[in-house]
Amino acid sequence: MATVPAPAALRWTERYPEIGTGPLPVEPYISPEYFALERERIFRKVWLNVGRVEQIPESGDYFVKDLFICGTSIIVVRGKDGEVSAFHNMCGHRGNQLVWDEQGSCRAFTCKFHGWVYSLDGALRHVTDEGNFFDLDRASLAMTPVAVDTWEGFIFVNVDPQPDESLQDYLGAELRASIAGYPFAEFSSDYVSWYTDINANWKVAHDAFAEIYHIPTLHRRIIADVYSSKGNPWANALEFALYGRHSRVSLSANPAWQQTPVEALAARYGSAVLQQVNSGANAFPPGVNPTGYPHWSFDGIQVFPNCLIYVSNGTYLTHIFWPLAVDRCRWEIRNYAPPAKNLAGRFSREYGKCSFRDTLLEDGSTLERTQRMLMSGVKKTIVLQDQELVLRHRHKVAESYLHG
């Protein structure tokens, strides 16, 4: 039976001495002051993943994103020239929120308050009863742009009026190379999505999905044996790599995984069952399944600060965690897969959706309980083992923004 290659003499965390091996403080999860610093020095400064280009395929298609932590709502729109733009969702007249729908398609944005009209490029095109204004300067009243760029079809924005660096530089060459060529576009025309507002710090939620150590215990009823095997009972990772602010983990699957009866039929009639063991793992570009392991399951990419992208064979998913308050966040989940080929394939997709959702409900069970106990103040630190190094790294990167 294939087993995970034994790590070298140094454990993963020890290969990155800058992130240390000691306990982490509880304060970042419970301190209002820490939360305020995160807002000002991280979320208002960095590039944030707000969606996919497939959400706005045609000129005039738009979606609205509430960036609670940045204190604004933005419109992301595909313009007449086919390019993606982003604007603060605000009328230049007296400040009304311009677009109220979550998504749509239009030729121009019309304010519901007094009827001002803006072009897709943000220019103020029409002012109702314009003659009654005084020295109105239309150019200065255009929609306020937000920095926007795309990477592998993901749309990122940066609310800093003058971002320190481009999205491509923010992501870095290593991260971009690691996933280059993965067929995101092929899988992205259809997705299922949930969100939920949780009474927990956004990092409590984020951290629950940034490590695999919990799977054999918390998920023992549903997916543990997809990953845990005789040779690798704790589902230790194949590889970790830190890429500046970001990181990647690569995971194996259990070669002896036994499917349930419905799961087996779902797998036979469709390709989008989330827990499929990926025997065709070498069909991907070299950066995916970096160790070339035959029983690969997925690679998890952590894009600092709040985005996780998990890619596997035939499907990928994203978790994005939006801070709402020090003890509250919105957790957004999307699972992308190619459209079903027929209604039997649609059943497979439905099974994948339901079993994935139930797995997420298991994950969700710990978050508010963890937050409550962290806020008790009983313990001042938490400890992390080697396989939890993504959390340690995320903390270290945040510290460099807050106190760098």
Added chain:
Amino acid sequence: MTDVHLPEQFRDLQPFLAWSLATGSERSARRQASTMADIEAFYHALLPRLDAVLSFLAAYPDEDDLPADVRRLFHLALALAEVAPAVENYGQPSVVDGYDVARFVVAREPASGRCARRR
């Protein structure tokens, strides 16, 4: 007279027609509100027929212009996808120790046919 039938070869599943619900939210709500005995009766009636049902449904590319009896069968199959974890993983209708499914807001369901191609 209102036609409430399944396709001819699946009439044996007729007693479970109440599970044939059009939306994921309805199917989830029915699972959560059902007893385990009801869920298991449905699961054990449909599972031995599932291969035949899926083989039948595979002939239809999408939901567009679907005959009413086929649509009922399709929604019945989707309900099995919903209840399968209750039987196969949890032994109870809800996820054991799970986060409240009612707090999970469905932002988008999987699409079929034209909807999937559009957006």
